[in-house]
Amino acid sequence: MPDPMKIRANQLGDATEVKVLMSHEMETGQRKDSQGKVIPAWFIQHVDVTCAGKTVLSAQWGTAVSKNPFLSFKFKGGQKGDKIVITWTDNRGEKRTDEATIA
């Protein structure tokens, strides 16, 4: 089971700022191990962020996103206490969902 995401969601005026730190290897498939064998690609492909059930951001990622990806964005329409739910899916089909409330 992958480690949980660190999510921070703060209300700044009429906008909500969301910052996420995910825990993932994001292996590119370009590197080789000490035996010279290619390390297979392993990376997050989809990220979905919802606030109170409504999608506020969705993303498709390639292998070029850094290890332990960081993401930050703002949206309007959120309120203090609303629930932010973030889900990622990687190319092995593994999923991780975490949530936070807007502070």
Added chain:
Amino acid sequence: MADIDQTRRKALQQGASLSLLTLLSAAGWLAPGIAGAETWNKSAFDAHSMDETMKALNGSSPAPSKDVTFVATPDIAENGAVVPISVVSALPKTESIAILIEKNPNMLAAVFDIPQGTDPSITTRVKMAQTSNVYALVKADGKFYVASKEIKVTLGGCGG
């Protein structure tokens, strides 16, 4: 005979345009909220050039725009494995923002769908193999716009 040929041609044409549509929606770029769809746009992420990427994203060549800007993005990245990139679009009806890195093995790094109500500004971190131009590709009101910035990398983010 001519009649039959005509019908056949029409049928073929219709068939072709239908399958093209199906392909496009399968690629996920037609419907809004594409990135949330289960289909990951493999051809776009496998592309090695701007042209290939644009083709895979079903877009024409993008117009350079001053309304797409990089903020809090370094000119020199000491570590190519972690390059912070912030893209802001001032274009109305921004639908999606993509980050492309010219000299990476595959150009496309990430595509973000911006639903209504979400600020067209994204911050993330990417890997860069070497010093390269970075493109911010924005789709706004059905059209594509682009801005670029060169980031110098002193230590590559791949291999090593």
